[in-house]
Amino acid sequence: MKYIETDNKFNRYCVTTALPYANGPVHIGHLAGVYVPADIYVRYLRMMNEDVLFIGGSDEHGVPITIKARNEGVTPQDIVDRYHTIIKQSFQDLGISFDIYSRTSSKIHAETASAFFKDLYEKGKFIEKTSQQYYDEETKTFLADRYITGTCPHCGNEKAYGDQCEACGTSLSANRFNQSKIYTFRTRASTKRNKALVFAIRRIRNLYERMDFGFTPRMENKRIWTM
Numbered sequence: 001m002k003y004i005e006t007d008n009k010f011n012r013y014c015v016t017t018a019l020p021y022a023n024g025p026v027h028i029g030h031l032a033g034v035y036v037p038a039d040i041y042v043r044y045l046r047m048m049n050e051d052v053l054f055i056g057g058s059d060e061h062g063v064p065i066t067i068k069a070r071n072e073g074v075t076p077q078d079i080v081d082r083y084h085t086i087i088k089q090s091f092q093d094l095g096i097s098f099d100i101y102s103r104t105s106s107k108i109h110a111e112t113a114s115a116f117f118k119d120l121y122e123k124g125k126f127i128e129k130t131s132q133q134y135y136d137e138e139t140k141t142f143l144a145d146r147y148i149t150g151t152c153p154h155c156g157n158e159k160a161y162g163d164q165c166e167a168c169g170t171s172l173s174a175n176r177f178n179q180s181k182i183y184t185f186r187t188r189a190s191t192k193r194n195k196a197l198v199f200a201i202r203r204i205r206n207l208y209e210r211m212d213f214g215f216t217p218r219m220e221n222k223r224i225w226t227m
């Protein structure tokens with residue numbers, strides 16, 4: 001991505017980082033790739049007496065958490081409480097200087113995320129799409145390809161993930177598996193009709209292009225984000 005240098009000067013800075021997923025501890029790759037560089041930048045801004053707020057938090061939503069909880073025989077809340085505490089403590093011990101380190105289960109996060117979503121929904125920015133999606137009868141949840149296993153059409157590995165075969169490294173799509181032999185973790189996978197709300201970024205293209213980012217972001221070719 002190419003940015004155009006400008007003389008724009010911001011009055012204040014809000015620096016946020018990618019949210020570590022609360023189903024395991026952070027590792028050195030997370031720190032090297034995200035948190036240490038962000039921390040260096042924030043410390044530099046503070047030294048320059050800039051008005052800066054450094055915000056992060058644990059991502060506590062998603063299927064991997066519920067699956068881990070099921071495998072351990074505990075609740076999803078137990079999993080996120082355990083790893084949020086470990087991750088937060090790791091950042092403190094390593095001196096990552098967040099002003100706020102929160103979690104996506106917090107009330108303010110739920111309210112803010114809902115407000116964004118509702119606003120876009122009421123303005124008709126989503127397209128409804130219905131499709132067949134993999135479904136786990138035991139947990140009553142729809143599953144991403146990652147949580148489907150089957151036989152790799154390239155190397156014959158019988159435990160390939162729906163998105164990738166770990167044996168030969170090929171990127172896959174679960175619909176390329178033999179559909180009579182696909183599994184979730186313990187049970188045969190089934191499919192069910194599911195309605196998804198798709199966010200069409202082209203609908204806000206004009207707004208996006210008018211926004212002052214202080215640089216010129218490039219519109220990616222991929223125009224649709226799924227929620």
Ligand SMILES: [Zn+2]
Nearest residue numbers: 152155165168
């Ligand atoms: Zn393979």
